[in-house]
Amino acid sequence: MPLSVLSLPAIGFGSLIIIIGLVLFAIMKLSKIRRLQSEIFKLRKSLDEMDEQAKLIVRTDIELNKTQEELDKKVDGLYALQKISRDIGTTLQEDLIFKLITNEHLEELGFEKACAFLWREHAFVPVLSVGYEHSEMEAIIAHLGTHRQYFSETIESGATISSNALRQDHELLKNITKVFCAKLFVMAPLRPKEGNRGFFFIGTERTDTLITEGDEEIITVLANQLAQALDNARLFEKTWRAQQSLERKVEERTRELSAALKEVQAISRRKTEFISAVSHELRTPLTSIKGYASILLAGKLGEIPESVKERLEKINRHSDELVNFINDLLDIARIESGRMLMKQEPHALREIVAKVVDMLDVQLKDRQLSVPVAIDDNANQVFVDALQIERVFINLIGNAARFTPVQGTISVSAKRHEGSVLVEVCDTGCGIPERDLENIFEEFYRVDNTINQETKGTGLGLSLVKHIIEAHRGKIWATSALRQGSTFSFTLPLQGV
Numbered sequence: 001m002p003l004s005v006l007s008l009p010a011i012g013f014g015s016l017i018i019i020i021g022l023v024l025f026a027i028m029k030l031s032k033i034r035r036l037q038s039e040i041f042k043l044r045k046s047l048d049e050m051d052e053q054a055k056l057i058v059r060t061d062i063e064l065n066k067t068q069e070e071l072d073k074k075v076d077g078l079y080a081l082q083k084i085s086r087d088i089g090t091t092l093q094e095d096l097i098f099k100l101i102t103n104e105h106l107e108e109l110g111f112e113k114a115c116a117f118l119w120r121e122h123a124f125v126p127v128l129s130v131g132y133e134h135s136e137m138e139a140i141i142a143h144l145g146t147h148r149q150y151f152s153e154t155i156e157s158g159a160t161i162s163s164n165a166l167r168q169d170h171e172l173l174k175n176i177t178k179v180f181c182a183k184l185f186v187m188a189p190l191r192p193k194e195g196n197r198g199f200f201f202i203g204t205e206r207t208d209t210l211i212t213e214g215d216e217e218i219i220t221v222l223a224n225q226l227a228q229a230l231d232n233a234r235l236f237e238k239t240w241r242a243q244q245s246l247e248r249k250v251e252e253r254t255r256e257l258s259a260a261l262k263e264v265q266a267i268s269r270r271k272t273e274f275i276s277a278v279s280h281e282l283r284t285p286l287t288s289i290k291g292y293a294s295i296l297l298a299g300k301l302g303e304i305p306e307s308v309k310e311r312l313e314k315i316n317r318h319s320d321e322l323v324n325f326i327n328d329l330l331d332i333a334r335i336e337s338g339r340m341l342m343k344q345e346p347h348a349l350r351e352i353v354a355k356v357v358d359m360l361d362v363q364l365k366d367r368q369l370s371v372p373v374a375i376d377d378n379a380n381q382v383f384v385d386a387l388q389i390e391r392v393f394i395n396l397i398g399n400a401a402r403f404t405p406v407q408g409t410i411s412v413s414a415k416r417h418e419g420s421v422l423v424e425v426c427d428t429g430c431g432i433p434e435r436d437l438e439n440i441f442e443e444f445y446r447v448d449n450t451i452n453q454e455t456k457g458t459g460l461g462l463s464l465v466k467h468i469i470e471a472h473r474g475k476i477w478a479t480s481a482l483r484q485g486s487t488f489s490f491t492l493p494l495q496g497v
């Protein structure tokens with residue numbers, strides 16, 4: 001058998017196997033290519049996504065930077081605002097408030113020019129000008145004159161206006177940028193609670209910046225603080241003026257009062273001098289009248305009939321009363337003028353009271369009046385002019401005896417009280433009406449009652465008593481209940497205090 005016949009099927013089979021092998025190989029390659037293609041597609045997709053994300057990151061970064069810039073600007077603005085507020089918050093003079101806004105403040109706020117106007121007597125008057133030439137200010141004033149209605153209405157509306165509103169294509173706003181020489185600006189009303197209103201204008205010629213809402217807010221706050229400062233200054237001015245006028249009135253009144261006091265003192269001095277002079281003049285003839293009456297009564301000029309004797313005794317008694325009266329008057333005048341000094345020495349109060357009770361013994365026994373004396377041991381030693389304090393007790397116990405019904409009681413007590421001795425002379429007499437209590441220590445004052453109508457008196461006793469107690473730096477007062485009795489209380493200095 002030829003080899004070719006034998007080998008053909010063998011070659012065909014081998015090729016088939018190779019072909020099959022190649023086909024299988026091709027199939028495997030194809031599927032690998034497909035897998036790779038799908039991998040490439042996926043990779044491309046993720047690359048696209050990454051690209052998008054990168055773009056987003058860049059965009060966010062730009063935004064963040066912008067926000068950071070705005071924030072920095074706002075912080076600077078707030079810092080400047082805080083500085084201005086601190087200064088204007090402590091200013092109480094209206095004309096100084098606006099002088100506190102300086103170039104530096106404006107720069108910190110991101111602007112370079114500012115002005116402010118207040119409405120005064122039919123025109124807008126400038127109160128602030130920073131960054132403006134004189135001629136520019138004049139042009140602004142002229143503009144305000146012709147457009148006063150627009151500015152007044154803006155102030156009244158309370159709205160803050162900025163160059164951002166220029167988008168509204170408002171002709172007047174466009175004029176503002178021209179007249180106020182500022183491409184970007186914020187204008188806020190000044191609305192104090194009382195008094196003249198106005199507006200605050202701040203601007204810049206730069207265009208590399210923007211007016212943000214933050215800027216508008218900060219300038220509005222600044223304008224409100226300026227208005228508040230105006231209110232404070234005006235209130236202070238008002239209060240200060242009121243205080244000045246009050247002080248002037250007080251000074252005037254004080255001058256009037258001290259003039260009146262001087263006059264009263266002069267009158268009182270003249271009265272005292274007059275009383276002294278008259279009393280002295282009266283005392284001399286009285287002494288001789290009394291002397292002659294005594295000589296006649298003693299029979300030194302011969303026997304006198306009984307009827308004449310009686311009259312002479314009357315003259316004698318009345319002369320004594322008059323002498324006592326004049327002596328009391330003279331003593332009051334002397335104490336008032338400071339000519340009579342109290343000879344203060346240590347004395348036992350019990351002895352003074354006992355002496356006086358003894359002196360008035362006849363009168364007291366006559367009316368069957370008991371006089372219990374209760375002086376605390378620690379209140380006995382007093383530092384007084386004994387003779388003068390005797391006169392005090394003579395007057396007080398004597399009065400009590402006159403105004404207390406038969407068999408009544410006049411008690412005298414003394415105790416320590418707040419560093420001095422408190423003495424009380426208390427009776428069970430007719431009492432003193434409330435309305436008379438505050439007058440009984442005045443000279444010549446007598447209560448209008450039947451006892452007084454029947455008995456003699458001068459109305460000088462209690463006045464003298466008050467003068468003596470006050471000359472001892474003490475106080476005297478009276479309390480009373482009608483038909484139950486009266487209590488006269490006074491203080492005396494303790495020995496060694």
Ligand code: ADP
Pocket residue numbers: 395399400403427429430431432440445446447448452456457458459460461462463486
């Ligand atoms: P006089 O006794 O001379 O009237 P005084 O100055 O001593 O003057 O007293 C003034 C008045 O005070 C008396 O007139 C009397 O009405 C009233 N008075 C003083 N002491 C008493 C008393 N113990 N009880 C009631 N009234 C009194």
